[in-house]
Amino acid sequence: xxxxxxxxxxxxxxxxxxxxxxxxxxxxxxxxxxxxxxxxxxxxxxxxxxxxxxxxxxxxxxxxxxxxxxxxxxxxxxxxxxxxxxxxxxxxxxxxxxxxxxxxxxxxxxxxxxxxxxxxxxxxxxxxxxxxxxxxxxxxxxxxxxxxxxxxxxxxxxxxxxxxxxxxxxxxxxxxxxxxxxxxxxxxxxxxxxxxxxxxxxxxxxxxxxxxxxxxxxxxxxxxxxxxxxxxxxxxxxxxxxxxxxxxxxxxxxxxxxxxxxxxxxxxxxxxxxxxxxxxxxxxxxxxxxxxxxxxxxxxxxxxxxxxxxxxxxxxxxxxxxxxxxxxxxxxxxxxxxxxxxxxxxxxxxxxxxxxxxxxxxxxxxxxxxxxxxxxxxxxxxxxxxxxxxxxxxxxxxxxxxxxxxxxxxxxxxxxxxxxxxxxxxxxxxxxxxxxxxx
Numbered sequence: 001x002x003x004x005x006x007x008x009x010x011x012x013x014x015x016x017x018x019x020x021x022x023x024x025x026x027x028x029x030x031x032x033x034x035x036x037x038x039x040x041x042x043x044x045x046x047x048x049x050x051x052x053x054x055x056x057x058x059x060x061x062x063x064x065x066x067x068x069x070x071x072x073x074x075x076x077x078x079x080x081x082x083x084x085x086x087x088x089x090x091x092x093x094x095x096x097x098x099x100x101x102x103x104x105x106x107x108x109x110x111x112x113x114x115x116x117x118x119x120x121x122x123x124x125x126x127x128x129x130x131x132x133x134x135x136x137x138x139x140x141x142x143x144x145x146x147x148x149x150x151x152x153x154x155x156x157x158x159x160x161x162x163x164x165x166x167x168x169x170x171x172x173x174x175x176x177x178x179x180x181x182x183x184x185x186x187x188x189x190x191x192x193x194x195x196x197x198x199x200x201x202x203x204x205x206x207x208x209x210x211x212x213x214x215x216x217x218x219x220x221x222x223x224x225x226x227x228x229x230x231x232x233x234x235x236x237x238x239x240x241x242x243x244x245x246x247x248x249x250x251x252x253x254x255x256x257x258x259x260x261x262x263x264x265x266x267x268x269x270x271x272x273x274x275x276x277x278x279x280x281x282x283x284x285x286x287x288x289x290x291x292x293x294x295x296x297x298x299x300x301x302x303x304x305x306x307x308x309x310x311x312x313x314x315x316x317x318x319x320x321x322x323x324x325x326x327x328x329x330x331x332x333x334x335x336x337x338x339x340x341x342x343x344x345x346x347x348x349x350x351x352x353x354x355x356x357x358x359x360x361x362x363x364x365x366x367x368x369x370x371x372x373x374x375x376x377x378x379x380x381x382x383x384x385x386x387x388x389x390x391x392x393x394x395x396x397x398x399x400x401x402x403x404x405x406x407x408x409x410x411x412x413x414x415x416x417x418x419x420x421x422x423x424x425x426x427x428x429x430x431x432x433x434x435x436x437x438x439x
Contacts, residue, residue: 004192004326010142011153012175012182021147022175022182025086028078029129030120032087036062036094037117059095063088083146089130112296128176135170135186137163142184144173150184159188167191179260195328203287205380207340207373208316210307211359214277215373217381222277227269228310231262238262274315282323289332289380290317291340334383344368345378 014022039057046054057065066087070079097117104114136143139157143149162168172187205217213224228235238259245252281288295314299305317333324331334340342351344363351364354372361368361375368375 001191002194004190004194006188006190006322008156008159008186008188010156010184010186012142012184013151013153014182018147018150019182022177023127024078025082025129025147025175026127026177027122028082029086029090030122030125030127031076032066033090033094034119035066036091037119039065040094040098040117056098059088059091062091062094066091081146083131083144085131085133085145086129089132093130126176128174131173131175132171135173137170137186142173142186144175144184159186162190179264180257181261181264192326194326197286198283198328200284200286200329202285203289203381204281204285205289205340205377205383206281206291207377207380208291208293208311208313209373210304210311212373213273213311214316215371215377217374217377219374221373224311225269225273226307226310227266227273228306231266235259235262235266270310270312271315274312274319278316278319278323279327282320282327282329285329287330287332288320288324289334289383290320291338291380292333292336294336332383334380338379338383340376340379341372343375343379345370345375345382 012022036057036059039062043054043056047056069075094117097114100109100114101116103109104111131145133145134143135145137156137160138149139160140152140155141149142152142156159168163170167190169189170186171189174185174187176183176185202218207215209215210224212221214222216222238255242252242255242259245255293313295308298308301308320331339350341361342354343349344351344361344366346368347363347366349363349365354361359372361370361372363369
């Protein structure tokens with residue numbers, strides 16, 4: 001048994017008074033964040049002016065200053081109405097943002113450059129706050145500090161039973177507003193039996209695409225939900241209606257809520273589809289080989305940018321990373337410059353060029369005619385090829401591996417195919433179920 005950190009996401013069903021309390025806590029967290037950022041900026045300005053005795057305050061220092069200031073005559077009168085955790089966690093978020101900014105500037109943090117933290121504006125910033133301490137979870141309700149017992153839209157009995165048995169422990173809760181619905185994400189520690197191997201024997205290569213979301217080397221084709229594309233007409237209608245309403249009017253706010261709900265539904269359908277697919281792959285295959293695609297570079301292709309963003313390739317790899325660790329399978333990421341689409345899966349010949357419009361791969365040496373994505377998936381299943389040594393293709397068993405989205409290897413789509421070589425419980429209804437089509 002291993003202790004695994006994961007999140008349990010539940011939709012809240014608060015009363016009108018509880019909605020006001022939730023909004024008040026989100027506002028206090030935003031106010032404290034801006035208050036702390038102003039003091040950090042004042043300290044940095046003093047150091048630039050030559051006063052090296054001034055130190056940039058940490059989250060703990062900011063919290064002590066906040067406690068002293070809020071009780072002073074110049075302080076805030078509403079501090080007794082909110083939990084102390086909301087501003088305290090806001091200071092910790094600020095400290096993490098500053099550390100990420102400085103680490104990125106020193107070159108110690110991979111990825112794009114992190115910007116300096118900015119002030120949060122009401123109506124623009126995401127309404128969210130974090131709570132710690134005792135967070136009792138009941139069958140259809142959760143008790144939050146200073147807010148009380150809030151009903152849930154779903155039954156959480158399966159988690160309450162495991163909490164009573166001692167196999168699950170709640171450490172914190174993050175409450176946020178998505179569209180006009182409040183959601184709580186419980187950070188839990190779960191005792192999970194992680195097998196050394198899941199018993200499956202067949203390895204599988206997975207080639208991601210736009211026409212077919214995922215093509216497996218065993219011939220399985222998984223079409224994508226294309227949630228944004230299907231909801232694009234309604235999205236345009238709501239966007240036009242929103243832009244035509246007078247700023248500050250109630251009608252504009254009403255349409256804004258409808259628009260936000262539509263965006264939230266699109267995201268939920270896409271997320272649900274990826275959860276079903278990644279769970280199925282992790283449970284039914286002992287070795288899964290995927291590509292290391294550079295999404296940031298692929299999104300520079302304007303004709304395909306919307307479809308690529310709608311597919312959500314980064315979410316696929318992120319979910320597959322931790323689920324392979326849970327279910328005892330091995331995740332391998334092929335080298336980024338491995339020409340999976342250009343290589344013949346039968347004889348190994350490599351074509352010099354292969355345009356995106358060529359959906360059938362035709363080998364000039366052995367005469368193989370095969371679907372382009374299926375050919376690439378078969379090549380991925382055989383990774384690493386004989387010419388590549390084990391040191392060049394590091395394979396790491398998912399059990400006990402790094403649980404973050406930065407995975408084992410560098411890997412991915414070949415160069416010169418018309419796209420720049422870069423890549424990134426169920427919530428939806430029956431309409432989002434994954435369809436498996438054999439070819």
